[in-house]
Amino acid sequence: MKKVVLFHLLPVLFCIAGLLFFYHDLNSIFFKKTSPKEIDKSLSLIGNFTTHPEYEDLFLTTGDSSEKIWMLGSSELGVNTDATPYNFINNNFKTRLTAVGHAGNQSLSIYSMLLANVSKLRNAPIIILVSPGWFNSKSAAGTSAQIFLEFNSTPFLDNIVFNDSDKAFRQYEAKRVSELFDELSNPSLALKAMYFENYSERNVIS
Structure with a gap:
């Protein structure tokens, strides 16, 4: 009887538990259909990738010209004046600047976006607009889960899990995700993988 439980019932129970745990991931992978959106390559501000998923593949690309800069930041990007970098540079120079972010898009979110696109980082024209408020105000609590997901979609998180970035960088990501x-x-498969990776690392160390 013990052998029946060990070799037959337990594997079945594990399979059922796994299917329940990853149900939302499997459903989104096999059944979710999205219609492609028209891409405006001249867009100067991308608020987030939740509302603009069509721009994810363009992130950190420069196209045929080296006259392209990407700026990552938080609430400062929401101040839309002539002096705002994505307006000032685009209106006065040949160089094109595309900003990504809004209030709350802080260190962890930006770190994850860059880690997800590690293959594009060499010589990439990136500016990170760091706000003092991240460190000395209520915002010092860090990036919230909601904001994190606005800028780090399932494809980005999958890239982090499967890309060739330094193991230490991925371990830090897994720790922060945990x-x-x-x-x-309803965390994605990649988020669950990072959570369990961190859990395993802690158990091995302890």
Whole structure:
């Protein structure tokens, strides 16, 4: 009887538990259909990738010209004046600047976006607009789970899990994701993988 339980019932229970745990991931992979959106390559501000997923593949690309800059930041990008970098540079120079971000897009979110696109980082024209408020105000609590997901979609997170970035960078990502895990609703397969990776690392160390 013990052999029956060990070799037959337990594997079945594990399979059922796995299917339930990854149900939302499998459903989105095999059944979710999205219509392609028209891409405006001249767009100067991308608020986030949740509302603009069509721009994810363009992130950090320069096209045929070297006259292209990407700026990552938070609330400062929401101040739309003539002096705002994506307006000032685009209106006065040949160089094109595309900004990505809004209030709350802080260190962890930006770190993850860059890690997800590690293959594009060499000589990439990137400016990170760091706000003092990240460190000395209420915002110092860090990137929230909601904001994190606005800029780090399933494709980006999959890239982090499977790309060739330094192991230490991925381990740090897994650690930070684990700290946010309880705030995540229906976390993706990649987020679950990072959570379990961090859990395994902690158990091995301890």
